[in-house]
Amino acid sequence: MSQGIVENLIQQLMKLPGIGRKTAQRLAFFILAMPDEDAKSLSEAISNIKQKARFCSQCFNITESEICSICSDESRDRKKICVVEEPGNIFVIEKSGSFKGLYHVLLGALAPIDGITPDKLKIAELLERVKTNGTEEVIIATNPNTKGEMTAQYLKEVLTPFNVNVTRIAYGLPMGSDIEFADEVTLRKAMEGRRQL
């Protein structure tokens, strides 16, 4: 019986990305050895996120209230909007501490071959925000791949009538890497985007 409970937990943990059977087994026995309160907090955190998480009505970030903490923070620069593909991207940019404006999550990227058209993304909502909030700059931070680039080009075109400054995050080589191992496209983009020292 106890074997069944442990096995069940292992099977559930294996559903997480990057977790194989061995890691799941290690985690299951770690949870078993945890103090009761810690194990309870963990299970509550999992069930809470499924019950309470929702999209922010303004930027479509994940939040538990109507408006997320970033959108409701008055100290942030409200004239700048950084457009990202997924809510997870906000966490990474926030961690870098390089941006103090607002965000807008598209919840995907344009993909003609997969049938992801503009109406399936939160593009109309972005245009509405830009129109009503007096936005001065829209920074497009979609992924630097074909889908992200296409989305960026499309956004640039649809934002043109709003007389707003549309910028794209820079391309280049990752810090700590070697030029020797960079591919042609990345190097070309890095050369094109060079700046005066």
Added chain:
Amino acid sequence: MLHRTEGIVLKNTPYGEADLLVTFLTKDFGLINTFAKSPRKVKSRFGSSLEPLTYSRISFWAKEHTSLPRLTQSDIIKPFQELRENFSCFLRLSEIAELTCNFLPEGEANIGVFFLLKKIMEMMQSSCSALNALVYKIKFLELTGYAPRLKGCARCGRSGQGFYVSQGSVICGACLDKLDEVSDKKGVVTLSAGSIRLYETLKAWDVSKTARIKVSENMFSELSGMLDAHIECTLSRPIRTKTFRKETVPFPCSRV
């Protein structure tokens, strides 16, 4: 077993945390789906080599009964980055990639289609015209055995100008009366004699010479409308990229 070949990326689909499922049109193995480990990570050795339309030299491990080979290496031969940077040009090529993915069987080499795609991509680098995309469709359908028949009625060989989508052919008036089902007579596209001649010319001429042909707007829309209807009927579903193009703002292609 480790295989080495040249391939063009037709599409990629994110899988798991940072992996990709990449569909290649290869020179020696035809259409193949491969699994690439962690190419979406910043310091991945694959770099941008798995972006759609990239022409690379690839290596992959494939066991006999494993459906998904594992991609081990991909070195760019030609990135075709300019094609991806132009919105309408990329849409035209996405439609071509979608057709190729849907019509070709997996794992069957078709060297004609491989070189046709490569040639069309090279031509589109200098002129991203809709005619090039039309030429690809005509030649591709011919190479894969799905070409529509416009030269005479499919039943008796007599001439006719009504192309019946459900039959994939021109049907003459006499044979049309003999068709039993009403559904067989549905979806007729009337083609002018000029459009039929243009189709036969584009089909016969070498790809690199087709750019010399001046096509009137009427003939072009007649022919492309007929081909799209034929493709959608053969696939039994609409072409996604075409639907996408209709829904997006028609941005002008700067190099037309």
